[in-house]
Amino acid sequence: MDLDLVVNIIDENGYLGLFLWLWFGVFILPVPNEVILMTVGMASSQGALTPMLAFGVTYLGISAAFTSSYFFGRVIGRRLLQIMRRKKRFANSIESAMELMQKYHVFSLSLSCFVPGARYLVPILYGISRLSFRTFAIFAYSGAFIWVLIAFVLGYLFGDKMDLIMRYSDELWLVVLAGVIVFITIMVRRRKVKETATEMDQAIYQERQHK
Incomplete structure (x- = not known):
């Protein structure tokens, strides 16, 4: 993505323009979201944007896009899903998103952020x-x-090496995704252990009550 594009958006429309661009642009721009975020980080490192403000606006824009996906699912999701299932490109992504949801339950909402094919499908499905x-x-x-x-931090610190980052972006995000999966797996297991312990305590309590 061209750094000048981000700067021009800010010059012409301010940070509100950046927010709206991130909110709606992620659905229509044929550019990976990671590239957009790293470009904003790089622009911040070069003084074109105020770092903290740029990060806050970027986060709010992406969050707004996720929120739109969620409410889109609540309103017309079923009809949209039927249409998307007929197209092979979307059908595969839908199946992957559903597998993610079945395996990690609500934690899949956090995990899906790191999976391009499921990033906006999982909120729709929920x-x-x-x-x-x-x-x-x-x-x-x-x-x-x-x-x-x-x-954002990758773009801020290593924006001058963007070509190198993009060359190994798949490997980089696989490592990040693996780390997130390990963390979420631990959280899910702890939750199940707590639920099992609670059920056992309730069973013991009920058994004592019947005696």
């Missing part, structure tokens, strides 16, 4: 399933924060 907005917000916004932070 919107269709009527997951409460509070639960959606907790997991989607926390995952988005970590994802945006990593991409």
Whole structure:
């Protein structure tokens, strides 16, 4: 992505323009989201943007895009899903997103931020399933924060080596994804252990009550 494009957006429309561009642009621009985020980070490192403000606007724009996907799923998701299933390109992504949801449950909202094919599908699917907005917000916004932070910092620190980063971007994000999966797997297992312990305590309590 051209650095001048980001600078021009700020010059012409201010940070509000950047926010709206990130909110709606991620759905229509044929550019990986990571490239957009790293470009904003690089622009910040070169003084074209105020770093903290640029990061905040970027995070809010991406969060708005996730939120739109969620409510889009609640409103017309089922009809959209039927149309998308007929196209092989989307059908494969939908299956991958569903597998992610079945394996990691609500944690898949955080994990999907690091998976391009599932990034905006998972919020749509949870919107269709009527997951409460509070639960959606907790997991989607926390995952988005970590994802945006990593991409922004990479662009900020290594923007002058963007070509090298993009060359090995698949390997880089696989490492990051693996780390996130390990973390979420640990959290899921701890949650299951706590639920099992709670069920055992309740069973013991009920048994004592019957005696």
